Amino acid sequence: MAGEVLKNIGAGTLHYRLSARKLVGTAAYMLFLLAVMVGIIGLVTLLVQVLVEGLPWLSPHFLTSYSSRHPEEAGIKAAMVGTIWLMGLTAAFTIPVGVGAAIYLEEYAPVNRLTRLIEVNIANLAGVPSIVYGLLGLALFVQALSMGRSLLAGALTLSLLVLPIVILSSREAIKAVPYTYREAAYGLGATQWEVVRRVIIPAALPGILTGTILAMSRAIGEAAPVIAISALVYLTFVPVDPLDRFTVLPIQIFNWMSRPQEDFRGLAAAGIIILLVILLSMNSVAAFVRNRYQARSEE
């Protein structure tokens, strides 16, 4: 039979069946490609639809006006400034606390049951639905600590939400620093803090930044916990200090999308574009810092 190669090796025969095996390989390849395409096509469709609907609404007026009942007068200023404020504050709380906790768990914590319990809990917290954090923030920050429905309360709530992500990814980055670097530094008479500061943090920084980007990207798109804290849509001022009330882009977008008038759908799409632009510029700053650090250590 053509194509069927046989070889007798004494106790039996090898059937190579090369063409059939290659066919299976090709089928697997096609399946994987299809899986990738589903994601890419979905994303592209989404982007195109948002751009088509939203671009006509994007204008200087849209960026500099407050929301309104009349679509042609409505703008996104309050939500945009609110989001920028909220992200800045959230990053300011999350990065030091998250990275600090990761360093403690990896470098200082004794290996015992309590440490393991804390580790398991952090991993579980990463999976808690965000509305639960919203309710926690409402009870703890807004009411118990009387911060009111302020930016500060919102940022602290979002920090709690994304801290587990930052801690987990920073720990992975620290764990990936070779043990031999630690030995080398200790062997030169460095103290534990000097080892952490001069060797471990610089080597882990690219990974820590990647985790932080992921966490902030999650935070910027969250509507549920912020609705629990703020729930404001019609704001005719921008926050100027952390105790001011605020609204954010996801809430504004959600509100516009739920209106019956067609025009508000366009406004929502324009809002999504702004959200994406802020997200992407945040990510590129982090990517820039990360690449600079990597380049410096490899040059």
Next chain:
Amino acid sequence: MEQDSIVLRAQGLNVWYGEFQALRDIDLEIPRNRVTAFIGPSGCGKSTLLRCFNRMNELLPNSSVQGRILMEGQDIYASNVDPTEIRARIGMVFQKPNPFPKSIFDNVAFGLKVNGFQGNVQEVVERSLRRAALWDEVKDRLNSSALRLSGGQQQRLCIARALAVEPEVILMDEPASALDPIATLAIEDLMRELAPEVTIVIVTHNMQQAARVSYQTAFLMMGEDRAGYLVEHGATPEIFTNPKDERTEAYITGRFS
């Protein structure tokens, strides 16, 4: 060897990792400004013994030490001694070259930085690289990453890094085992050149290497409970040509490993 001045002296040294005893009753003297080699089969505790001399073994969880190691009459395990200071005075070079992911210059300057050096860093970096026979190869690219160097160059950089803080002793844990034969010879030459100024203690699996570079050799073995003990030690030519213990002879003639 009676007239040698002794820089480090282990007395009744026992080491445990949790319940497991890694070393038993080690008594050993390290002569100043000479090369001492530790040889012995895998798992006999050579590296553990080496790491006791600058208290690096303490970084491993559950390790405990009994006995004394005297440096100029002072027990380095005394409660008032800070291991950080011991490690600044007794440097270490590891099995795998482990330069930091920093520039060549910053690698050599690291020990100066953490130990509060005030003075001409540039000068110390150059002197250390010269002493490690690396200066000519790297002098034009001190600011490029140490990770770009070859394995042998990286190991000499690690030696320069250790030399920069002027340690009295350098411990080397199989420093050439990850290197090719030519780089290995370069490291051995370097040890011979450095020995008049700094005490070197080396762990090696390579008996020819011990015979080539060392002045004193210590032979360790593993007991039935897997605890390492010192079989004998003495002048290297003695150990290799006329060992007192038949187990030493069996080991150096390759009858077991």
